[in-house]
Amino acid sequence: MDENSFSFNHGVDIENDGGSYLERKESSYLERRESNTSMYSDREGVVREPLLKSRINTTSQIAIVGANVCPIESLDYEIIENELFKQDWRSRKKVQIFQYVFLKWALALLIGLSTALVGFFNNLAVENIAGFKLLLTSNLMLADKYYQAFAAFAGLNMILAICAGVLCALIAPAAAGSGIPEVKAYLNGVDAHSILAPSTLLVKIFGSVFGVAAGFVVGKEGPMVHTGACIANLLGQGGSRKYHLTWKWLRFFKNDRDRRDLITCGAAAGVAVAFRAPVGGVLFALEEAASWWRSALLWRTFFTTAVVAMVLRSLIQFCKSGKCGLFGQGGLIMFNVNSANPSYNTADLLAIMLIGVLGGILGSLYNYLVDKVLRTYSIINERGPAFKILLVIVVSLLTSCCAYGLPWFAACTPCPTDLDVQCPTIGRSGNYKNFQCAEGHYNGLASLFLNTNDDAIRNLFSSTNKNEFHISALFIFFAAVYFLGVITYGIAIPSGLFIPVILAGASYGRLLGRLLGSFASLDVGLFGLLGAASFLGGTMRMTVSLCVILLELTNDLLMLPLMMLVLLISKTVADSFNKGVYDQIVKMKGLPYMEAHAEPYMRQLVASDVCSGPLISFSGVEKVGNILHALRMTRHNGFPVIDEPPFADAPELCGLVLRSHLLVLLNAKKFTKNRVLTRTEYLRMFHAFDFGKAGSGKGLKVEDLDINEEEMEMYVDLHPITNTSPYTVVETMSLAKAAVLFRELGLRHVCVVPKTPGRPPIVGILTRHDFMPEHVLGLYPDIHPHK
């Protein structure tokens, strides 16, 4: 049929339940594919301000996400397969399934491969830049040029810091910070602006290299997770559309579910690279990052991290031959403590419980301080890029002063005689730094401060020399690292939280081990490991994934029961004070994260209590002008469609139509003069993928439409693009139950229908914002939130 001939087949398509399979099939890809998608509406204007905290935190790595730039993703779980199986059912099915399955695995492979390469490059660059810097400093010190040494050290640090800061502040502010909270929010369905953009990726990679090499107390682990997610996003989109790099096959991945799967794989690959822990990566993605999980995804994530493990292994093998400059210390296991003897007695268990309790308290205090510092920094950061860079410079100077200045307070220790390694290490990077000491002596504090973070951790975990670090040195290092870690997260550089926490935790654990020396018989290196575990448990609040990551980091399986005990205690203690650091940052950034459970007070409310009006709905065949007006006046992402006489006997809910689909439909300008149904013609005009989800910020906007006055008066049939079976709840359903439905199915809209017949067919629409505690408690301030 010609696409311009519209026939009047009125009355056929309204009630679908008696239709033939063929008819159903033709219309259903749209019906189901897009069920429940986005509504980001004006009507929550009342609550948006406190929720997103846009007044308090607007810049830097907190609140880079504003209310206006934060589209929320649909999490419907029945998307791609409909496209595959419904569209062009007969002819192209097999080819499409092959393309889809092939691409799915090819992309997982590519994500693993590229993340491993990027991560390895990151490692290599950091080790070489920082190694060069440290060598230069120690050579100058050897020549007794102490001031020049400080100048070189602090100067190089500052140059690197400025590079990182400039990249972050000017090119991609979204690259600042850890990135894990944003990835977590994305996987929960909140697509923050440009968080996975190519520019963010580039800045994240280089910013992280510069930031870590600049000697900041930051890690590369969080940024690696973010990098992995960005790589996955980029690969899934086939590169930037701007440069015509998209590939036709990738149209299958233009939906939320597949994007999210890819990004989960990317995040897992990031952890796998950062810690060289493939299984830990899978578990991290499962426990911390992802909000929904299927066994198929577990399987694909596992595949990705297996690729990472194999690529990493061969790269490390290659570097062992010495072709990678100063790189080449660690093998596949970063901090091998396997040699230590893990026997322990009751006194040790008591000591370990003490570690857990104190670690939990210090960990939650860390979260509290990070929160306070972030809020303070956001006031500075929102004044502009110059202030951001200034803050970076100040923190860099402070870090350099600590690292170079504090070792002067430490006493020199004579080298132990029974060492396998050179002591003091002169003229190369390594342990037992000579610093200002006489020959045959070393400065323990300098060994910790004037080293890369990885080497410092390795030293703290080492069990060869129990007295390697003096108690005072450990205390000074612990206090300095704890303080620097708190003040560094929040400046405009990519900054992971794992390494600062591990550093502080390991020094705290080793310190406690030394203090309890006579009481407990465990090795101080193992105390360091358990201290790190307790701090991680106290800040991040993960369990199984931390356990496996630490296991893969240290290769010490016999410590597993102790590690589990410490994690249990520290998490329990810390949970009684505040939330995990990532949850805290997600909340602070104002990202509307849906928790897995409904809040207790939601049981006191019903669904209709929170949906606020006015509800804007369309008729089955609607005037173009009305649609355009609604699109311009509101930012709703979904509109109910109501069939009225003559298309139905009584007003009935036809379904839900999405803003993005309306825009595509209006853009095609297939309007009719009269109020008629035009269903089948439409299907031939459009290709299924015309309605596929565009990349962030790449979809049509209402401003792009060019509709003239005459067209405004014409009609358009919305039935073909209406999702005719949205998920509904009855108005008297408890809000908690509606929240469970919303969250478990990953919806964007739930239609609230009336309980009694004879009323308008829809009462309201519930969106993500309606479930946010700020909104609900704003409407009902008398409710006690914790009951």
Add this chain to the structure above:
Amino acid sequence: MDENSFSFNHGVDIENDGGSYLERKESSYLERRESNTSMYSDREGVVREPLLKSRINTTSQIAIVGANVCPIESLDYEIIENELFKQDWRSRKKVQIFQYVFLKWALALLIGLSTALVGFFNNLAVENIAGFKLLLTSNLMLADKYYQAFAAFAGLNMILAICAGVLCALIAPAAAGSGIPEVKAYLNGVDAHSILAPSTLLVKIFGSVFGVAAGFVVGKEGPMVHTGACIANLLGQGGSRKYHLTWKWLRFFKNDRDRRDLITCGAAAGVAVAFRAPVGGVLFALEEAASWWRSALLWRTFFTTAVVAMVLRSLIQFCKSGKCGLFGQGGLIMFNVNSANPSYNTADLLAIMLIGVLGGILGSLYNYLVDKVLRTYSIINERGPAFKILLVIVVSLLTSCCAYGLPWFAACTPCPTDLDVQCPTIGRSGNYKNFQCAEGHYNGLASLFLNTNDDAIRNLFSSTNKNEFHISALFIFFAAVYFLGVITYGIAIPSGLFIPVILAGASYGRLLGRLLGSFASLDVGLFGLLGAASFLGGTMRMTVSLCVILLELTNDLLMLPLMMLVLLISKTVADSFNKGVYDQIVKMKGLPYMEAHAEPYMRQLVASDVCSGPLISFSGVEKVGNILHALRMTRHNGFPVIDEPPFADAPELCGLVLRSHLLVLLNAKKFTKNRVLTRTEYLRMFHAFDFGKAGSGKGLKVEDLDINEEEMEMYVDLHPITNTSPYTVVETMSLAKAAVLFRELGLRHVCVVPKTPGRPPIVGILTRHDFMPEHVLGLYPDIHPHK
């Protein structure tokens, strides 16, 4: 108000949306607590026969579950907290929350503790019984009394086998087999008859000890998982009600969600004990056992397995002093291969891929054969317990003949001179069995056959002596174990699948390693490990959990990339042939397991296509006789309640009422002469926990009711026990989408409502059976299942 005074307050409670909070609160615990519960109805009679295969498999460990004895659990996720927070809201809240939280953790602790103790007892008993048997045999052989030795060996085996068989066949048929499929089905919502009963627990524990000690090629791992689940169930119910052991506090756990959580913890503890792998236990419970997962559950499971790890460690420490008889070989790591050198080159990688491909093929063949053998055995087993025991005897004899007979074909090998251990081992259990050989020689095949399964695996993984086992010995052992493993699963003893698969896989891997000796440089012990991994991947089809379990079994982190590669390949290869062995058994037993994804053909149907009538519904105030008639005539577990004039202006769906609640209500006999509402009075008559879920088979039955003729004519108000907001779908919703809703929210009933107004308010009810492929494809045989 007196419970006998009924006032006529008609018209108040029908429409709830304008009610006050207080009113809502009072009525809502029931409304929400029981949303969507069970319907196991007659109307699926058409499909039940083929679905449950009751004709083919009715006895032994397949199809112990008949259609009549298989209630299906509600998986609603909003249960206990309503009881807690709604009932007696003001007065007892804090105490109840404390009780609930305290009990939750105390139960997790108890589950961990008891499972660890039971598992350790199991281990100890097996090692001592089997050790004694093997010692006796070898002592007789040393005296050249070969026939007596065989008689003792086969006789002891048979006695032990008969003990196990009698226990299983006569006391608890549900204890036969692995138990993992049943636990998996339970966690999916299918409560098979007496699968978690105390008798099953006892038989499982002792049957497993006897079965493993009897030398069968079976493991104790699957039974341990089942044991853990039974222990959890028993503890959660506070012991048997029969012996007045229930505890009042435990009423909080009388709901599906908490039961299921406890049983997940139990299953995890089982794996943790069986493999001494706490993290592997958590992951097994997550990947294989559980159908729904929350982070809170992860955390509790982790706690349970941490308890297991610590208890196990101290028990093993205790046994190291030699107080446990013949026990005491393995430490916390069962098969330590950490010493082997894990360097490998490209040729090794090729060899490993070959292992993976062949392992996948052999693994899926194993599944296929197990399936065939189970179907054959079920014909024998259903003839009665005597035939079951006969089958056990036959298999036991066959096993004894293989184990004692086959080593005669192996040549004697001279003992290597550079060993740390005694060779040949004489007069004690151990490696290097002398068997028929002359002094200074050992029989490799006897070392594998005449050992416990654990020791055989340890031998196969060992890397100290590359040529310990001759190629022919490995081949014979592999073939025998593969064959015996296939024919043993299905007889009436508790029989795990892990150990047979690991045994066959390890011998296959080591054999391949020997064959590829000149080509690949990897150690043969590592080849054995990789072979075991490939077989496990090929039969069980798990990924991350197998990886971690194998890691914890062998403590060889550097093999991780290779292990991941092998698992990936073997799972991919095997998946192209058939399903995993547990899924296969679940299906064969006819348990209506809901898959996580909807089948492709479901997209071609809509919800109303599969709900079959007639629909039995009640009026808001219904005649007692009608209810009783419906309860007697059908086995529906849920009935829609429809409000009609004068209680509503037009017929409207009031909600869903459950059979179990109707029985409690009728049992209380609070009826009225006239058709009136009696809402508030009811709430004072009943205690919330009166409606709590009873233990399996312990609830009221319709036969227990004693209603006289006069009462039959009276009325009862169903509103107080009606769930007024069941989840609904519109009749035109795609079946696939309805299935996603059903599965993700863990429902038992979904009400199908009409699309157009003016029709009866409910079209039908969808239950688990309506989504079963057998039902759908039975109704629509023309649909192509794979499209």
